[in-house]
Amino acid sequence: MTTAQAPSELQTSASREAGPLQVLTDARHLAVRAIRESVRQPGVEITNVFIPLFFLAVSTGAIANFSERGFGVENYLAFQLPVAVLQAVAGSSAASGIAIVLDMERGYFDKLLLTPASRWSLIIGRVWADAVRAIFFATIMLVAALVAGSGMATGVPGAILILIIAGLFGGAYSGIGIFIAMRTGNAQAAQAGFLLFFPLLFMAPAFAPLAVFDDWLRIIATINPVTYIMEGMRGLVMEGYAWPVTEGGQIVFGPDGLPLTKDPPALHWAFVSLAGFSAFTLTIAALALRSRTRAD
């Protein structure tokens, strides 16, 4: 990892053997192993299905009857669907941190570090596996909500977009667990990675639209990236596509300097937020891995 100082001759031989392709190949093998790990302990994964479905059911049961009168949401099940998806995804991705700590405790992490595989492939493999698992759990939430009558305004393409967003969110969220695992090597701390999800999810328009929030909560929600990810998915479920308004191939900007969009929450902000969120989580994860494998 200090190739910058290595003679050029070594650098070329190292990059030939450990180029980005090799990193991805190694990451894929590690991702397959991580997914196998989940498949072989379904008991651990069942909570990732049960808890969000439970919340979906009780929140809809409690609020659906007055949501229209209360804040103008007619189809509260559809309103809640993105929350269930994000909750399931965060739950499953947080488990990666714990899995890494277990690997450390069992000495398997050392065994992986002893292979010539790039350190980055250890992270990318986990992120990759979490993205796949995220899509799996998001599919269960989608199917359950559709069966219960949530509807899907954008049809199959919209559902696929939701799964893509879920996968990206899962990969991004996995960075938090990896960061905690690398930093602490402690299973309890890694477990707490899931708790971070509560402020992220509930300081966002999870139960009601932003418009009815108290000022303090609305301000927090406005800077919370999950707000935009949630709203983007919600638009796909409830209203339709909301890409920026364009005129002659040019994005039209509103008076506030932001791209003008149609009524539903703007989908592109979901992707912008995802990019920012994952850049942050994966950077801290990478830095934590680096300091762990370098210093010790």
Next chain:
Amino acid sequence: MSSRPSTIAERLIDDLSARAPQHSRDADLAIEAHGLVKHFGDIHAVNGIDLRVRPGQVFGFLGQNGSGKTTTVRMLTTLLRPTDGTARVAGFDVLNQDRQVRRAVGVALQEAGLDILQTGRELLRLQSRLYNVPRGEIEDRIAHLLEVVDLTDDADRRIGGYSGGMQRRLDLASALVHSPPIIFLDEPTTGLDPVSRQNLWEYIQRLNREDGVTFFLTTQYLEEADQLCDEIAILDAGEIVQQGTPDGLKATVSVDVIYVQVEGDEQAQQRAVSALLPLPNVEDAQWDYNEGVAIYSKSGHDTLPRVVRTLDDESLPFSNLRLARATLDDVFFKATGHRIEPADQTAPTTGGGAG
């Protein structure tokens, strides 16, 4: 970079040696370390270790728990950055060419590091892929290794169901997937039953003899070091206190050792030691809790009656007087001031100023 070379010839030589491939400098050494140091805060785990291990050697690190064996192995295998000093393994610098080092070595650490949810075969397969074993060779290689470590029948069971011995064998196999020329084994037989231990010894010897594999192994078993190693370094409190071939080491201890149990408290023991030390031919006398007083003598038969007489004169009652040839145990005791205590026996010891 000290002073600038003055003559053209000197500059040419300087230039040539700077451009020569780095591994050629010590091509004949498998493992080389200079002044290796590792501190964890205030804990000085390794305090300046120099190593020269030739290819094809079986080199043993003999020491108790906490003597710095594992820390040294972790530095040599790129898992830990040394606080100070340099090391080259297979001709590669452990700091700047860590990936090349990892490719050249196989490592089985003290605790079998395994993933209990995979099967033995899956673990070896993943390991092979991460080591870039050519795809077409992977399955054959795995089948061969499973046979070698006697796990063929259990290959498709999950590792979580393996016994401790099976896990160690699988761990060893996983260190061999890429046929490395240098293998590090950190306490390979700790916790193994005698039969498995014997099998592992034979396998190490075979790999060494037939394939010329270099071994660097740590152990707290004297018998293991004696049986397997061409060269042994005795490690105590992070330093090498004695090094040589097993026979050479034994020769450093006087030919004979007289053991005697002196009755009484520690003061009585110390009195006995002080009285015995000046006897002719006696090179050293030490006391420890388990073995009693050990008297190292160039001529045991001459010294034995004098020991009896001296203890009588000092009015120190004693028992269990015996004469023995020096063993590695005695070498270790003489070098470190304490007897080696494998982890599974935790009898109290005294003596020895191991910080």
